[in-house]
Amino acid sequence: MDSSSGVPFYRQVIQQIEQAILTGMLEPGDRLPTIRSLAIDLKINPNTIAKAYNELEIRGIVTTQVGSGTFVSDRRPDSAESERKKRLEELVGRFVAEMAAMGMDRKATLELVREFKED
Amino acid sequence: MDSSSGVPFYRQVIQQIEQAILTGMLEPGDRLPTIRSLAIDLKINPNTIAKAYNELEIRGIVTTQVGSGTFVSDRRPDSAESERKKRLEELVGRFVAEMAAMGMDRKATLELVREFKED
Amino acid sequence: MDSSSGVPFYRQVIQQIEQAILTGMLEPGDRLPTIRSLAIDLKINPNTIAKAYNELEIRGIVTTQVGSGTFVSDRRPDSAESERKKRLEELVGRFVAEMAAMGMDRKATLELVREFKED
Amino acid sequence: MDSSSGVPFYRQVIQQIEQAILTGMLEPGDRLPTIRSLAIDLKINPNTIAKAYNELEIRGIVTTQVGSGTFVSDRRPDSAESERKKRLEELVGRFVAEMAAMGMDRKATLELVREFKED
DNA sequence: GTGGTCTAGACCACC
DNA sequence: GTGGTCTAGACCACG
Numbered sequence A, B, C, D: 001m002d003s004s005s006g007v008p009f010y011r012q013v014i015q016q017i018e019q020a021i022l023t024g025m026l027e028p029g030d031r032l033p034t035i036r037s038l039a040i041d042l043k044i045n046p047n048t049i050a051k052a053y054n055e056l057e058i059r060g061i062v063t064t065q066v067g068s069g070t071f072v073s074d075r076r077p078d079s080a081e082s083e084r085k086k087r088l089e090e091l092v093g094r095f096v097a098e099m100a101a102m103g104m105d106r107k108a109t110l111e112l113v114r115e116f117k118e119d
Numbered sequence E: 001g002t003g004g005t006c007t008a009g010a011c012c013a014c015c
Numbered sequence F: 001g002t003g004g005t006c007t008a009g010a011c012c013a014c015g
Helices: A009-023 A035-042 A045-057 A079-099 A105-115 B009-022 B035-044 B046-058 B081-101 B106-115 C009-022 C033-041 C046-058 C081-101 C106-115 D009-022 D035-044 D046-058 D078-100 D108-115
Strands: A062-065 A069-072 B060-064 B069-072 C062-065 C070-071 D062-065 D069-072
Touching: A009 A035, A009 A045, A035 D035, A045 C046, A045 C062, A045 C081, A062 B069, A069 C081, A079 A105, A079 B009, A105 B106, B009 B035, B035 B046, B046 B060, B060 C081, B081 B106, C009 C033, C009 C046, C009 D078, C046 C062, C062 D069, C081 C106, C081 D009, C081 D078, C081 D108, C106 D078, C106 D108, D009 D035, D009 D046, D035 D046, D046 D062, D078 D108
Parallel strands: none
Antiparallel strands: A062 A069, B060 B069, C062 C070, D062 D069
16 A cells, blocks of 8 residues: 555555456456455555445446455456557556656657666 | 546646646746636636646746736746656656556557557 | 335435436436535435445446536446446346246336336 | 345345245245255355245244244235335336436337347 | 545444 | 444545
8 A cells, every 4th residue: 555645545455456357366256355354454444445345346346245255256357458448548648748747758758668677 | 627537627737837838838937827817718716726826836937926927937847856857757667567557568568658649 | 215125325315316317307417416415404424425426426427526516427328338238238137037036027027117107 | 046136145035935935836835945955056055044934934924843844834925915016116116217327218128128038 | 615535433234 | 254334523635
């Protein structure tokens, strides 16, 4: 959890779970950590996890069995390709705009991306 | 104004003005639109514009002359170089991570940035 | 609010709003009651209303402008056509099954749907 | 068992048994499946079946003979007509509302119900 | 004054 | 022990 990013905790949780599903770390049918255990792990309030799980359920990404847990839903992200492209487009677009706002043109931006080293 | 992006209006205003200065559309000494006229233009609350102008003034990018308006200041918006670098680093880092999360490696990411076309 | 029905308050709120949109009492662009005013009206906790509004937003039925209110969204269910069809199929399927479980065959079911009068 | 409907399993079991009695599939004096066999059949926890049978007994719909099984009692399940109508009304109402929320008017809804084919 | 986020805690239904 | 519902209250960002 990154409390300084301004991104709400529950949204960070959602992203991480979507991430895990995308990368195959979580597969359809897999059980998510219980609300309480994850809350303890992340050191945040259980209700915050519950809110994240709830949104994932409304969006059809997971399903909930009261009394037994929360599971990755079978429905695959079939919206898939088009949705994925849309999201990539959006990601790149926002990045280019932010870099431009910092005074970096496309060439300079490319240079920075190329040379970026992960910690 | 993009009300669906989650970026606060006042921050969008700030970015657009910085952008305009960077591109030369606004030059040192130029007068910015009045708070009220801009508010009407953008169809948002005048307080929101005021907040943006205020933050721009704090950062030394514009100066306010009570009674006559708000002007682009002479000082270039060079918020200390180190700070700037830090922010760029952060921007690029987050972007690279998000793209990786979508399954794009550095090469694919560069390709997308290179080919991105603004609307 | 019917506290004896077993249906959670927030779900009752959702249904009533969907209902109001259905009947045209609420139209795209209309502003919903504020969370707090509705909470007072219905004599329940504001957070409960917020939960209902939140779910409506996730489902794309309303949109929220922090600071100014919650509005009936104009976007129609743009969720990709295939996704939409799937959901409709699911909705109808479950309904037909439930009616069958109550001993109603297709003909009787159609009759009931045809004659249903909104409150 | 429909785990996505939100209706508790034990209540679904109750409904199905009431249903079976209503339609004559089960008659007074008939023996219900044992708790364990039904649990295996439906792939749910035996406690859940037990809870359903228990509630049916409280309501006088079945009687239990320890050591020999659970039997349909003589009293007919006539909580009957008014309750039944209320439930049907509710079922249809919610369905119509959900379809409306998906942008389907009454006519389109009827069409979908008419043409729905079970798997 | 608008909604958003987070915490905390109580009580319930289900397995 | 699982998640669900509801209340309460604090603090924040936005208009």
